[in-house]
Amino acid sequence: DAGVIQSPRHEVTEMGQEVTLRCKPISGHNSLFWYRQTMMRGLELLIYFNNNVPIDDSGMPEDRFSAKMPNASFSTLKIQPSEPRDSAVYFCASRDTGGGYYGYTFGSGTRLTVV
Amino acid sequence: EDQVTQSPEALRLQEGESSSLNCSYTVSGLRGLFWYRQDPGKGPEFLFTLYSAGEEKEKERLKATLTKKESFLHITAPKPEDSATYLCAVQPYAASSGSARQLTFGSGTQLTVLP
Numbered sequence: 337d338a339g340v341i342q343s344p345r346h347e348v349t350e351m352g353q354e355v356t357l358r359c360k361p362i363s364g365h366n367s368l369f370w371y372r373q374t375m376m377r378g379l380e381l382l383i384y385f386n387n388n389v390p391i392d393d394s395g396m397p398e399d400r401f402s403a404k405m406p407n408a409s410f411s412t413l414k415i416q417p418s419e420p421r422d423s424a425v426y427f428c429a430s431r432d433t434g435g436g437y438y439g440y441t442f443g444s445g446t447r448l449t450v451v
Numbered sequence: 452e453d454q455v456t457q458s459p460e461a462l463r464l465q466e467g468e469s470s471s472l473n474c475s476y477t478v479s480g481l482r483g484l485f486w487y488r489q490d491p492g493k494g495p496e497f498l499f500t501l502y503s504a505g506e507e508k509e510k511e512r513l514k515a516t517l518t519k520k521e522s523f524l525h526i527t528a529p530k531p532e533d534s535a536t537y538l539c540a541v542q543p544y545a546a547s548s549g550s551a552r553q554l555t556f557g558s559g560t561q562l563t564v565l566p
Contacts, residue, residue, distance in 0.1 A: 378542075379495070379556040427494050439487070439498075440497065
């Protein structure tokens with residue numbers, strides 16, 4: 337099992353540019369989560385999907401952020417246009433909700449720097 | 452609103468010097484409390500889930516305990532490789548449906564174990 341795979345690991349972009357972060361969850365996991373981590377605010381849930389359907393996007397900062405999950409093995413988080421305050425580490429996590437409550441499995445994250 | 456407070460923010464120990472990390476929480480109904488370990492440049496790694504007051508779980512030099520208001524992560528005879536940030540998270544019940552909601556994380560305790 338390769339775990340949750342995120343790409344790219346690092347992204348440096350200029351303010352105003354579009355940024356797309358990618359995530360491949362663990363096969364068989366039916367929930368997927370996007371988190372953002374900063375020193376000031378810690379880990380914040382942005383959005384999560386159950387069975388590829390967005391359930392709660394109340395954590396998405398504003399309309400510049402959007403997330404999709406076209407199938408069970410792929411999700412994207414897009415920021416357009418990007419701003420310096422979006423600089424953070426973005427984590428994707430997945431979970432198998434069938435039959436119980438298990439810990440999330442996190443990816444290694446994408447460190448985004450907007451200059 | 453669900454709240455998770457971890458203390459201390461940072462802790463430095465000598466190798467072999469046992470100590471405890473604290474996680475205080477406020478939730479309307481607790482479905483589970485999670486402990487994670489996060490190494491620099493990596494995603495959080497799942498350690499334990501605790502579901503009810505009085506429950507304890509152990510893994511190597513770590514033992515997690517739970518009361519109705521807080522959880523402790525006890526570290527016995529720590530080694531330098533135990534150095535990491537330890538995160539606590541709560542999973543509350545959704546009041547309307549009684550189903551579990553998503554995790555709310557604390558800001559973490561950065562543990563440094565000196566040789």
